[in-house]
Amino acid sequence: MRRWPEIVPSIPSSSTPSHPRVRARRGEGERLREEILDAAEGLLIETGDESALSIRSIADAVGVSPPSIYRHFADRNDLVYAVADRQWCHLTFAMDRATDGLDDPWTRITARGRAYIGFALANAEQYRVIMMGRPDAIPPGKADDLPPGYEHLVEDVRAAIASGRIRHHDDPILVATGLWMLVHGITSLLIAKPDFPWPPRDQLVDHALEVYESGLSGGPENRL
Amino acid sequence: MRRWPEIVPSIPSSSTPSHPRVRARRGEGERLREEILDAAEGLLIETGDESALSIRSIADAVGVSPPSIYRHFADRNDLVYAVADRQWCHLTFAMDRATDGLDDPWTRITARGRAYIGFALANAEQYRVIMMGRPDAIPPGKADDLPPGYEHLVEDVRAAIASGRIRHHDDPILVATGLWMLVHGITSLLIAKPDFPWPPRDQLVDHALEVYESGLSGGPENRL
DNA sequence: TGTACATCAGTGAACGCGCGTTCACTGATGTAC
DNA sequence: TGTACATCAGTGAACGCGCGTTCACTGATGTAC
Numbered sequence: 001m002r003r004w005p006e007i008v009p010s011i012p013s014s015s016t017p018s019h020p021r022v023r024a025r026r027g028e029g030e031r032l033r034e035e036i037l038d039a040a041e042g043l044l045i046e047t048g049d050e051s052a053l054s055i056r057s058i059a060d061a062v063g064v065s066p067p068s069i070y071r072h073f074a075d076r077n078d079l080v081y082a083v084a085d086r087q088w089c090h091l092t093f094a095m096d097r098a099t100d101g102l103d104d105p106w107t108r109i110t111a112r113g114r115a116y117i118g119f120a121l122a123n124a125e126q127y128r129v130i131m132m133g134r135p136d137a138i139p140p141g142k143a144d145d146l147p148p149g150y151e152h153l154v155e156d157v158r159a160a161i162a163s164g165r166i167r168h169h170d171d172p173i174l175v176a177t178g179l180w181m182l183v184h185g186i187t188s189l190l191i192a193k194p195d196f197p198w199p200p201r202d203q204l205v206d207h208a209l210e211v212y213e214s215g216l217s218g219g220p221e222n223r224l
Numbered sequence: 225m226r227r228w229p230e231i232v233p234s235i236p237s238s239s240t241p242s243h244p245r246v247r248a249r250r251g252e253g254e255r256l257r258e259e260i261l262d263a264a265e266g267l268l269i270e271t272g273d274e275s276a277l278s279i280r281s282i283a284d285a286v287g288v289s290p291p292s293i294y295r296h297f298a299d300r301n302d303l304v305y306a307v308a309d310r311q312w313c314h315l316t317f318a319m320d321r322a323t324d325g326l327d328d329p330w331t332r333i334t335a336r337g338r339a340y341i342g343f344a345l346a347n348a349e350q351y352r353v354i355m356m357g358r359p360d361a362i363p364p365g366k367a368d369d370l371p372p373g374y375e376h377l378v379e380d381v382r383a384a385i386a387s388g389r390i391r392h393h394d395d396p397i398l399v400a401t402g403l404w405m406l407v408h409g410i411t412s413l414l415i416a417k418p419d420f421p422w423p424p425r426d427q428l429v430d431h432a433l434e435v436y437e438s439g440l441s442g443g444p445e446n447r448l
Numbered sequence: 449t450g451t452a453c454a455t456c457a458g459t460g461a462a463c464g465c466g467c468g469t470t471c472a473c474t475g476a477t478g479t480a481c
Numbered sequence: 482t483g484t485a486c487a488t489c490a491g492t493g494a495a496c497g498c499g500c501g502t503t504c505a506c507t508g509a510t511g512t513a514c
Contacts, residue, residue, distance in 0.1 A: 026456055026510050049358060051275060055501060065459050067503080076501065132356050132416055134273060144419040169435070174423050178432045185409020192356055195368040199398050208402045211393070215439030250477050250489055279468060289492050291470080300468065 021063035033072040035062050040083045041126070048125045050137060053080060080129075081139035087126040092148035094119040099152070105159035106166075106217075110209055112153060113183045117205055120187045132188050147180060167218040175216065182212055245287035257296040259286050264307045265350070272349045274361060277304060304353075305363035311350040316372035318343040323376070329383035330390075330441075334433055336377055337407045341429055344411045356412050371404060384440075391442040399440065406436055 024031045039061035040053055055076055059066040073079040098115030102108045120127040135143045157172040157179070169175050186208055190201065198204060248255045263285035264277055279300055283290040297303040322339030326332045344351040359367045381396040381403070393399050410432055414422065422428060 023457060023509080029457060032457080054499075056499075064457095066501085067460085068458055070502075071457075128358075132412065134352075135416075135418065143417065144421060168438075169431075171423075174427065174431050177423060177428060178435060181409040181413050181428075181432060182406050182436075183409070184413050185405040185407070188356065188412055189405050189408050192359075193367065194359065197368060199395075199401060203398065204401060204405075207393075207398050208405060211402060211436060211439035212406075213439070214392075214442075215435035215437070218438075247476080247490060253490060256490080278466075280466075288490095290468085291493085292491055294469075295490075 029071070032062070032064065032068065035064075036069060036072060036079070037082060037086060040079065041086070044083065044125050044129065045123075048128075050080065050125075050129050050133060053083070055079075077136070080137050081142075083126075084130050084137050085139060085142070087123070087130050088142075088145075088148060090123070090126070091116070091119055091130070095149040096152070099156075104165075105156045105163060106213070108156045109153065109160060109179065110213070112149060112156070113179065113209060114205065116148075116183050117187050121190060121201075124191045127187065127191060131184065132191070150176065150180070153179065166216045169216060179212065182208060253295070256286070256288065256292065259288075260293060260296060260303070261306055261310060264303065265310070268307065268349050268353065269347075272352075274304065274353050274357060277307070279303075301360070304361050305366075307350075308354050308361050309363060309366070311347070311354050312366075312369075312372055314347070314350070315340070315343055315354070319373040320376070323380075328389075329380045329387060330437070332380045333377065333384060333403065334437070336373060336380070337403065337433060338429065340372075340407050341411050345414060345425075348415045351411065351415060355408065356416070374400065374404070377403065390440045393440060403436065406432060 021035075036058060040058050043053055043057060043061055044050065053076075055066050055069050058079070059069055062068075069079065073082065095112050095115045098111045099108045102111055120131075129137050131147075138145075154172050154176045157166065157176045160166040161170060161172060161175070166175060186205060189196075190198065245259075260282060264282050267277055267281060267285055268274065277300075279290050279293050282303070283293055286292075293303065297306065319336050319339045322335045323332045326335055344355075353361050355371075362369075378396050378400045381390065381400045384390040385394060385396060385399070390399060410429060413420075414425065414428075423431075
């Protein structure tokens with residue numbers, strides 16, 4: 001069980017750089033690494049398919065020859081890992097931002113959940129890679145990693161239990177995991193079945209969170 | 225919105241037939257079709273990867289030459305569709321069996337949910353294809369299809385609302401969809417992250433269903 | 449201030465591979481006469 | 482009962498493709514002297 005690096009991610013543009021690329025100046029070779037990841041992410045969004053991330057197509061999108069990729073990534077897997085890793089950080093970042101300044105534990109929990117759903121749906125293909133894909137796409141040693149913001153969620157659950165907001169359930173890990181599964185279920189089904197005649201998304205999210213909250217708090221009479 | 229065919233599926237053996245295959249007798253050409261699907265499913269389970277289902281590897285597993293596949297399937301997509309379609313039927317069948325003979329609507333609902341989770345986890349790679357994969361793998365016109373047993377679930381929810389077992393929620397579609405999402409969330413996360421240090425599976429399932437049930441029934445004081 | 453040179457960023461061509469698909473075919477077998 | 486033949490199940494060889502990866506290389510650029 002490891003941490004994901006606590007870097008502050010910048011949401012990258014999905015733009016495919018125009019082809020005539022200017023060669024990095026000496027000492028600035030690392031620049032290409034970022035350009036590669038940007039291009040990979042752009043391709044991911046564009047094609048919606050992780051398997052479309054070929055060394056050649058990425059190199060082409062960056063405006064560079066395929067062997068150049070190998071200066072920065074050991075092989076294709078290593079590159080896909082890096083792409084997934086970035087998404088992981090973005091999701092964490094989005095949730096941290098959403099809970100910033102909120103004090104009430106349950107408010108923080110739902111805000112986190114809504115941010116999770118919102119961000120994941122806005123970045124569906126990236127979410128696919130990190131949460132719905134085969135474990136191959138996950139960097140080794142990260143497969144058993146905590147989900148984005150999991151520790152913070154557990155803290156909030158613990159606080160909600162302490163404050164009596166969550167009743168009849170005393171295991172914060174179990175409660176947090178259940179919440180994660182509900183939120184993931186909503187997110188991943190909407191992503192996997194975009195053509196299904198869903199009820200309005202907001203209604204769906206509200207309903208599910210409300211039912212779960214009601215179940216955790218001991219019934220509707222306890223609701224705000 | 226279309227129905228899946230109401231055929232009674234037989235759970236296929238995942239065995240890869242031994243190589244020296246006996247040619248089908250005249251008029252029995254359809255036999256190969258089933259052998260192909262069996263072999264494809266076997267490969268799917270074995271490799272855990274839909275992209276490993278190549279015409280060549282399937283032909284090899286059946287003990288037949290690649291062009292033979294085209295006698296029964298228009299192209300690779302068509303074949304993958306057929307594989308997914310079969311899984312769809314199996315899942316439906318498993319749930320119908322699990323609710324057989326049960327009368328109480330809520331008992332039926334949870335039995336259906338547990339059967340869904342149980343069957344999907346026992347056939348993880350197949351579940352991946354039909355519920356977690358890209359819509360490409362889903363036969364055209366089936367992408368907006370009802371999930372296995374959805375209508376029956378909605379019926380049971382309606383009955384549970386009528387009997388007062390589900391309170392404060394009057395839209396059976398919304399409730400059924402929420403239930404589906406919860407159950408799918410549990411299933412798909414367990415499949416996608418097999419190495420995560422989960423709480424015991426049964427505990428997780430029990431907890432989530434209990435919380436959701438409590439939320440739907442209006443609090444723990446209403447529980448059995 | 450000038451220059452040789454080590455280093456760095458990146459390239460062009462090629463490798464072997466497995467893939468989906470097509471083509472013209474083969475040889476067994478049931479059936480019409 | 483015998484046989485010619487249409488049909489059926491399946492084949493062998495080849496196509497063109499995109500892929501990951503490797504190799505020896507080029508040419509710009511900063512720097513030591």
